[in-house]
Amino acid sequence: MIxxxxxxxLRDIEQQHNCxxxxxxxxxxxxxxxxxxxxxxxxRFFYVHPPEWYLRLDDPKDTLEWFAPGDLDxxxxxxxxxxxxxAKCNQAMNEQLASPIVYESNGDFAQRIRELIPVYFNxxxxxxxxxxxxxxxxxxxxxxxxxxxxSLFYIxxxxxxxxxxxxxxxxxxTEFVRVLDGITPDTDLRQYIDALIxxxxxxxxxxxxxxxxxxxxxxxxxxxxxxKEIEQFPRHEQPGWELLQQLMNDMVFAGK
Numbered sequence: 460m461i462x463x464x465x466x467x468x469l470r471d472i473e474q475q476h477n478c479x480x481x482x483x484x485x486x487x488x489x490x491x492x493x494x495x496x497x498x499x500x501x502x503r504f505f506y507v508h509p510p511e512w513y514l515r516l517d518d519p520k521d522t523l524e525w526f527a528p529g530d531l532d533x534x535x536x537x538x539x540x541x542x543x544x545x546a547k548c549n550q551a552m553n554e555q556l557a558s559p560i561v562y563e564s565n566g567d568f569a570q571r572i573r574e575l576i577p578v579y580f581n582x583x584x585x586x587x588x589x590x591x592x593x594x595x596x597x598x599x600x601x602x603x604x605x606x607x608x609x610s611l612f613y614i615x616x617x618x619x620x621x622x623x624x625x626x627x628x629x630x631x632x633t634e635f636v637r638v639l640d641g642i643t644p645d646t647d648l649r650q651y652i653d654a655l656i657x658x659x660x661x662x663x664x665x666x667x668x669x670x671x672x673x674x675x676x677x678x679x680x681x682x683x684x685x686x687k688e689i690e691q692f693p694r695h696e697q698p699g700w701e702l703l704q705q706l707m708n709d710m711v712f713a714g715k
Contacts, residue, residue: 461529465502465562468527472535476523478506481538481568481710485560486551488664491635492559493612493656495664499530502562503555507538507710538710542703545572548581550588550630557633571706578702581695582624589617589624590685597682600675608655609664615652618681619644625688648677 469480483504488494490501512519521537536544536552545552556573596610616635622642623631631638636656639649651674658668 461500462562464529465500465531468502468525468531468533469504469563472504472523472525472533473506476506477512478508478523478537479565480535480563481505481507481565482556483535483561483563484555484558485562486555486558488609488612488659490554490558490560490633491612491616493635493659495609495659495662497663499532502531502533503558504533504535504563505538505541505568506535510711513539513711538707542707545575546579546697546700546703548579548584550585553580553585553630554633557630559634566710568706568710575702575706576630578698580628580630582628583689583692583695585630586621586624586685586689589621590682592617594682597678600670601679605667605669607665607667608659608662611655611668611670612659614678615655618678618685621685622681625685645677647673 465483469483472478473480481504483502484490485501486503487501488498506523521540523533523535523537525533527533541552553576556569556576561569593614596606596613600606600611600614612635616638619635619638619642620631622644623629623638626642632641639652643649644652651671
């Protein structure tokens with residue numbers, strides 16, 4: 460039922476904004492595999508306009524946002540904007556394209572851009588981004604205060620995603636459990652996270668919990684260690700635009 464409602468919303472967006480949705484998938488906790496009972500639906504999509512839109516001299520809006528009844532949070536990027544961000548290895552976009560929950564995928568856009576993720580992948584940029592996501596949520600934690608269970612996941616997921624990047628030099632899976640299975644963290648940490656996932660299924664996202672000192676110590680040590688490790692990475696060379704330009708041409712002018 461909810462999938463049908465989401466797709467109906469995508470059709471309304473297409474009609475209202477004269478665009479075509481290329482891909483739409485779930486983001487956030489539902490895609491990561493640990494939703495709370497009060498989690499909303501984070502629908503993230505990429506869309507393309509008719510060719511004449513790209514010939515305009517002005518600077519038209521290149522994002523669409525809409526919050527619909529039923530806790531449906533829609534957010535979309537226009538194709539040119541999306542590809543420019545993708546070229547810089549946008550961590551959020553890569554995760555969305557690998558979402559296990561796909562609402563719509565038209566033509567071969569999703570397949571082709573997923574194949575380009577390794578080409579444009581920048582491990583240094585992704586780890587820096589993950590650290591920047593986690594750090595604000597660590598402030599009350601390091602002060603010994605209880606933290607929201609949602610906030611705790613906003614610390615653990617990016618830190619462990621960074622561990623994946625450092626080990627494999629690839630984009631980590633969107634599903635959190637797959638990351639855990641791949642990097643095999645300390646047994647006590649894994650048991651704590653598994654229990655936390657179960658707990659999150661039954662409590663509100665803002666519910667606060669006291670984090671055990673060993674987990675706080677691991678978070679603190681990891682936040683200190685990760686920046687030092689990525690300093691040892693070789694500098695990343697930015698690929699050219701050719702592959703992304705061809706993809707854009709095909710989506711805009713060939714209507715694939």
